[in-house]
Each structure stands twice: as C-alpha cells, then as structure tokens.
Amino acid sequence: MAEINSSDSGSKKKHGGKTRSKKMSTKVDLTPMVDLAFLLITFFMLTTTLNKPNAMELNMPKKDKTENIKINEELLLNIILDKENAVWWYEGTTVSDLKKTVFANEKGIRDIIYWKQNKLEKSYGSKDTMICIIKTTDDAKFENMVDALDEMDITHIKRYALQDIQPMEIEAIKNGGTAQVDR
Amino acid sequence: MPKVKVPRKSTSIDMTAMCDVSFLLLTFFMLTSKFRPPEVVPIDLPNARTQTKLDHVMTITVDKSGAAYFSLTETSDRAELLENMLRKHKEIQLTNNQKNAFKGLDMFGFSLAEMPGVLALNPQQFKAYKQNGIPTDSSKCELAEWVLQARYVDPAMKIAIKGDRLSNIKAIKDVMTALTERVGVNKFNLITTLAGNADKQAIKQEGE
Numbered sequence: 082m083a084e085i086n087s088s089d090s091g092s093k094k095k096h097g098g099k100t101r102s103k104k105m106s107t108k109v110d111l112t113p114m115v116d117l118a119f120l121l122i123t124f125f126m127l128t129t130t131l132n133k134p135n136a137m138e139l140n141m142p143k144k145d146k147t148e149n150i151k152i153n154e155e156l157l158l159n160i161i162l163d164k165e166n167a168v169w170w171y172e173g174t175t176v177s178d179l180k181k182t183v184f185a186n187e188k189g190i191r192d193i194i195y196w197k198q199n200k201l202e203k204s205y206g207s208k209d210t211m212i213c214i215i216k217t218t219d220d221a222k223f224e225n226m227v228d229a230l231d232e233m234d235i236t237h238i239k240r241y242a243l244q245d246i247q248p249m250e251i252e253a254i255k256n257g258g259t260a261q262v263d264r
Numbered sequence: 265m266p267k268v269k270v271p272r273k274s275t276s277i278d279m280t281a282m283c284d285v286s287f288l289l290l291t292f293f294m295l296t297s298k299f300r301p302p303e304v305v306p307i308d309l310p311n312a313r314t315q316t317k318l319d320h321v322m323t324i325t326v327d328k329s330g331a332a333y334f335s336l337t338e339t340s341d342r343a344e345l346l347e348n349m350l351r352k353h354k355e356i357q358l359t360n361n362q363k364n365a366f367k368g369l370d371m372f373g374f375s376l377a378e379m380p381g382v383l384a385l386n387p388q389q390f391k392a393y394k395q396n397g398i399p400t401d402s403s404k405c406e407l408a409e410w411v412l413q414a415r416y417v418d419p420a421m422k423i424a425i426k427g428d429r430l431s432n433i434k435a436i437k438d439v440m441t442a443l444t445e446r447v448g449v450n451k452f453n454l455i456t457t458l459a460g461n462a463d464k465q466a467i468k469q470e471g472e
Contacts, residue, residue, distance in 0.1 A: 111279030118286035125293035136424055136453035137314040141444050162433070217433045223326070224429040226436065227310035227456055234313055 137230060142242065155204075156212045158197050160190065161250060162229060164220035169254055172197070176249045184228050194236045213241040218254065304333065304371045304395065310429045312456035318424055321453070322414050324407065325371060326427040330435030331397025333373035334410050341417050343367050348413040349376075356380060373397045376406055400438045407439065408446035415447070426455040 154173045161169040161179070168190045169179045183189045198208040215229050226243075233241045305327040325333040336342050346366050350356060353376060358366075362383035366372075373395040374382050385393060398407045411423065423443065427436050443449045 110276075111283045115279055115283050115286055118283065118290050122286060122290050122293055125290070125297055129293065129297040133317040133319055134424070134426070134455045135312070135314055135458055136316055136318040136455050137312055138316065138451065138453050141440065141450045141452075143444075143450055217437075219432075219434050221433040222429065223427040223431045223433055223436050224310040226433055227312050227427075227454060230454070231312040231314070231456075 137227070137234070139230065139243075152212060153210075156201065156210050157214060158194065158211065159214045159216065159250075160229060161246065161254065162215070162217045162221040162225040163254060164218065164222075166222075166225060166228075168225075168229075169250075176247070176253050179250070179253050184225075184232070190229075191232055191236060194232065194238070198236065198238075208237070209239050211238055211240070213238050215241060215243050216246040216250065217243075218246060218251065298337075304373070305331075307426060308429045309455060309457040310427070311458070312454075313458075314456060315458065316453075318422065318453055318455070320418075320420070321422045321424040322411065323371075323424045323426050323455070324411070324439055325373075326425065326431050326435050326439060327397075328428045328431050329397075330432055331373055331395070332400050332407050332435070332439055333371050333395070334398055334407065334414075335371035336414060336417075337370075339367050341414070342369070344417045345410070345414050348416055349410070352409070352413070358383065375399050400435075400442055402441075405442050405446055408442045411443065411447050411449070415449075423449055423452040424455050425452055 157173055159171050163169060166184055168182050168184060170182060170190065170193055171177070171179050182193060185191070194211075194213070198211055201210050202208050213233060215226070215233075217226060230241075305325065307325060307327060321337070323335045325335065327333070336345060343363070343366075346358075346363060350358065356376060356379060358380060362380060365383040366379075372382075375396070375398060378396075382390070382393060382395075398410065399405065400407045414421065425436065425439060440452075443452060
C-alpha cells in the first residue's frame with residue numbers, strides 16, 4: 082500500500098558522478114494511523130454505552146388514593162418473602178394455609194405462578210387476569226425483592242403490587258405456615 | 265498511428281482526510297466519556313433479567329448496613345442542589361471552599377448537621393472519614409429533602425435506587441416510603457446487574 086515513488090532518482094545516478102542526497106517523498110502512509118484511530122473510537126464508543134446501569138422500573142400506587150377496588154379473590158396470588166431466601170405463598174385473601182418454596186428455575190415459585198396462570202386461563206380464558214401481591218417480612222433482603230420482581234417479568238405478570246405485610250401473615254409464618262383462623 | 269497510452273494511476277488513496285475525521289471522532293468520544301467515579305461504598309448489585317439502560321438519574325445508594333447515600337452525576341447540578349438546600353436551611357453557613365468540596369463529591373452520605381464539618385476536611389481526612397448515611401427515618405427525613413431539591417434542579421431526572429444484594433429490605437422500604445409519601449414520586453428504578461451465573465442465563469433463554 083506504500084506510495085509509489087514517482088521521482089526518478091534511479092536514472093539521475095547514472096549521469097553525474099556526484100553523490101546527491103536522495104529526494105524522498107514527503108508523503109507518509111497514514112493507513113496504520115487510521116486503523117489505530119478507529120480501533121480507539123470503537124473502544125470508547127463501546128465503553129461509554131456499556132457503562133450505563135441496568136435498571137428495572139417500579140411503579141408504586143399513589144398513597145392518597147383510598148378508594149377500594151373490588152377484585153375477584155380467585156385471581157390473587159400472595160407471595161411473602163422471608164429470611165434465607167424462603168418464599169411463602171397462598172391464594173386468595175384468607176390467610177389459612179401458607180406453603181413454603183424457594184426461588185428456583187424449577188419446582189420453585191415460578192412453577193407455582195405458572196400453575197396458577199394455567200388454572201386461571203382455564204377458568205377465565207386469559208393468563209393476564211392474575212394479580213400478584215408481593216409482601217416481605219422484615220428479615221428479607223433486597224435481593225429477594227428484586228428476584229420476586231424479576232419473576233414477575235419472566236412470567237409476564239401484568240398486574241402486581243408491593244404491599245405491607247399483615248400481622249396475621251407474620252403469625253402464620255411463625256407457626257410454620259398454618260394460621261389459626263378465629264372462628 | 266501511435267497507441268493511446270492509458271496513464272498509470274497510483275492505487276493508493278490519500279489517507280489524510282480519513283485520518284483527520286477519525287481523530288476528530290476519537291477526540292469527541294474521549295472528551296464526552298466520563299471516568300467512572302470512585303466507589304465510596306462497595307455495592308454488590310442484585311441480579312435481574314432486565315436490560316433497560318438508565319441515563320440522567322439521581323441515585324440513592326443503600327449499602328449493606330442500610331445507610332443511604334445520594335449522588336448526582338453532573339457537577340453543575342450538584343452546585344445548584346447545594347444552593348437550593350442552603351436556601352431552605354438558613355442555619356447552615358458554608359464557605360466557598362466548602363461549597364467547592366461539595367461539588368467534587370460524587371456521592372455523599374452525611375446528615376445536614378455533619379455537613380459543614382465534613383466538607384472542611386482535606387481529601388485524606390475525608391477518605392478516612394466514615395460516612396453514616398443520610399437520615400431516612402420518618403421524624404427527620406433528610407433524604408426526601410435532598411431528592412425534592414434535586415427535582416427542582418431538573419424535574420426530568422429519574423430516580424434510581426441502588427441497593428446492595430444483602431441490604432435489609434427495611435432500609436430499602438424506608439427509602440421507598442420517603443419517596444412516595446414525602447416527595448410524591450411513585451415511579452422509580454431499581455438498579456440491577458445482568459444475571460451472570462449459568463443458572464440465571466438459563467432463565468434468560470427460557471424467558472425469551
């Protein structure tokens with residue numbers, strides 16, 4: 082790729098006996114320099130865009146809205162996050178029988194969500210009717226909450242909310258899942 | 265009749281112009297990119313599948329012990345934030361040196377009462393100083409004030425919560441209640457990292 086030296090220095094040598102300094106071309110091959118510059122550009126472009134953090138968006142309900150929305154109890158799935166990555170879950174609104182599971186790809190909370198979705202699809206015709214309520218005990222870690230929100234994303238649950246835990250549920254977890262329902 | 269000679273042309277192209285352009289771009293990217301600010305507290309981010317990128321945010325960092333820190337990326341925003349805050353808190357007087365020190369802070373986690381003292385420290389002393397976090401408790405929620413004032417600086421700025429994996433959920437919830445109830449922000453972002461281990465990779469593929 083080098084520049085062709087067009088000055089005929091070769092022929093001049095034959096004529097005169099004098100040793101003349103060669104006339105060098107002033108042009109430099111810039112190709113490697115361009116290569117290098119583009120390499121650096123690519124590097125800076127990639128590093129600047131990759132530096133932005135990943136984030137999941139979270140919308141909380143407005144606190145001043147006190148109107149009660151009536152929803153079908155059957156659509157509800159409650160998920161309670163506990164210490165040591167444990168997950169408790171129950172359906173509906175009556176705290177009666179909490180079951181314990183874990184975060185896992187299989188045989189964890191995700192299978193339960195899928196199971197519930199299938200159940201609702203059979204009876205209501207759509208998976209999107211499902212409502213998930215996420216609650217946490219005070220011993221849970223931030224990671225658990227992110228995991229739970231991630232599950233919502235993976236299982237494509239459109240309606241979910243974070244709620245404060247009820248004293249009844251804390252009681253039920255203390256008793257290993259079974260709550261004493263006052264009758 | 266002599267043949268028409270086709271003049272031989274050089275195959276090489278003048279690279280000067282291309283070199284100029286590429287270096288111009290290079291300079292641009294080098295100048296616009298920022299160095300990653302030094303980490304005041306190490307944060308181990310939780311894993312998630314989401315890949316939404318965030319730009320132009322104020323970040324509330326919650327570390328393992330539950331202490332909250334606040335950070336703005338732009339120095340000019342920081343200066344304005346401090347002015348706003350001082351206007352509200354007339355009892356705090358800062359010298360110009362202290363104000364400049366605040367502008368240089370990428371992230372801070374001290375209460376307003378501590379502020380003049382901390383800003384007067386020299387860099388070495390500051391490094392050794394253990395920041396206790398911005399108070400988030402309901403009686404004196406300074407974090408809410410900082411966020412509110414930062415929103416006056418730029419209402420379009422998003423709010424991100426950067427929590428450590430192992431930080432207690434209560435600390436995060438305190439921050440969230442401060443935001444929803446005191447500032448009136450109901451929409452915020454949780455900063456996560458893309459799942460790294462094989463287990464989480466499987467989730468990703470399954471989800472797609």
